[in-house]
Amino acid sequence: MSDNLLANEPAIRLGLFLAVLAAMAVWEVAAPRRRREIPRLIRWTNNLGVVAVDTVLVRLAFPVVAVGLAAFASEQGWGLLNALDVQFWLAFVASVLVLDLAIYLQHVMFHAVPALWRLHRMHHADLEFDVSTGLRFHPVEILLSMGLKLAVVAALGPPAVAVLVFEVLLNATSMFNHGNVRLPERIDRILRLLVVTPDMHRVHHSIYPNETNSNFGFNLPWWDRLLGTYRPQPRDGHEAMTIGIEQFRTPRDLWLDRMLIQPLRGPASGYPINQRRGDRT
Numbered sequence: 627m628s629d630n631l632l633a634n635e636p637a638i639r640l641g642l643f644l645a646v647l648a649a650m651a652v653w654e655v656a657a658p659r660r661r662r663e664i665p666r667l668i669r670w671t672n673n674l675g676v677v678a679v680d681t682v683l684v685r686l687a688f689p690v691v692a693v694g695l696a697a698f699a700s701e702q703g704w705g706l707l708n709a710l711d712v713q714f715w716l717a718f719v720a721s722v723l724v725l726d727l728a729i730y731l732q733h734v735m736f737h738a739v740p741a742l743w744r745l746h747r748m749h750h751a752d753l754e755f756d757v758s759t760g761l762r763f764h765p766v767e768i769l770l771s772m773g774l775k776l777a778v779v780a781a782l783g784p785p786a787v788a789v790l791v792f793e794v795l796l797n798a799t800s801m802f803n804h805g806n807v808r809l810p811e812r813i814d815r816i817l818r819l820l821v822v823t824p825d826m827h828r829v830h831h832s833i834y835p836n837e838t839n840s841n842f843g844f845n846l847p848w849w850d851r852l853l854g855t856y857r858p859q860p861r862d863g864h865e866a867m868t869i870g871i872e873q874f875r876t877p878r879d880l881w882l883d884r885m886l887i888q889p890l891r892g893p894a895s896g897y898p899i900n901q902r903r904g905d906r907t
Contacts, residue, residue: 635693635790639797646798650757650805659808659824660865664754668880673758675882680768687769688776692793695779697786705783714785721784723846725792728778730849732771733842738899744889745770750838751874751888755831760804764889799845803827822847829860833868837861839899 684691690698699705707717736746745767752759763771779789803822818826822843830841840857843850850856860867873892878884 638790639794642794643797646801647757650801650807654756654806657808658806659828660755660806662754662756662806664877664880666756668877669752669754669756670758672880672882672885673752673762676763676765676885677761679882679886680763680765683765684768684772688772690776691772692775692779693786693790695776696784696789699780699783700786703783705779705781707785708783717785718788718791721782721788722792722795724782725775725778725784725789726796726843726846727849728774729796729844730842730846730853732774733844734855734899736767737839737842740894742767742770744894747871747873747894748885748888750831750871751879751885752831753870753875753877753880754806755804755828755869756806757801757804759831760800760802762885765886766889796845803844818847820847821845825859825864828864828867828869829857831869832860832862833870833872834861838871 700708703709707720712720736742745764748764748767749759749762752762799821803824804827805824807824809817809823809825814823814825817823822841822845826841826847827844829837832838837857837860840855841850842855847856862868874884874888879888
């Protein structure tokens with residue numbers, strides 16, 4: 627069964643991506659959390675354009691992606707889990723947890739280092755918050771992220787199926803937790819014990835730096851709680867809060883060409899975690 631999954635990896639990932647994207651789009655129309663101010667056509671065409679650029683560059687830059695590297699590492703006996711000959715179920719669970727922690731730490735790093743924030747702020751510069759925001763990442767950030775992921779896979783030696791499952795879950799939960807969807811408060815309160823919910827992650831897209839630098843998790847919510855970066859609600863409330871950052875607030879900044887050159891425009895001050903005391907909070 628695992629061989630079939632790996633052999634059909636591209637089709638599985640594409641099929642699930644389209645299914646989750648379509649489901650979230652319908653949900654956003656049926657039960658929106660916030661009023662939409664910018665036409666979806668403008669934002670979605672450009673955000674999906676970024677996805678296309680990212681996909682092409684990853685395929686060109688990395689002949690082997692994470693799932694393929696995990697399979698090769700298993701054959702060669704590379705990585706900690708392969709060296710220890712850990713039982714499959716334990717290796718599977720440990721791999722998903724370690725990979726998720728690595729993504730959390732990477733996310734914190736992209737907020738903490740001003741040069742990396744220049745790349746990551748393109749994600750935060752979206753003026754609205756919906757499922758397409760979860761796909762909007764600068765191509766250079768995606769390439770760096772893939773490089774870091776490959777390094778973790780090579781060192782850890784996870785089962786290839788665990789890497790595939792993790793990547794599918796990460797992609798799906800990223801679209802889910804960026805959704806402009808309304809969940810009953812009671813359900814949200816329970817659900818965010820197990821997964822990052824839209825209300826939890828929306829805080830991370832607040833214009834206030836101390837809220838931007840919280841709730842870094844994409845998939846599992848536990849790292850924020852354990853490591854002190856959890857913030858339950860935005861101070862202005864979900865309907866009234868301002869999405870985005872202080873820079874790049876015109877509709878023209880939402881276009882693909884402007885997004886791609888954002889790392890070269892303006893200062894990177896004010897938002898990184900290591901900002902000076904007295905900066906706006």
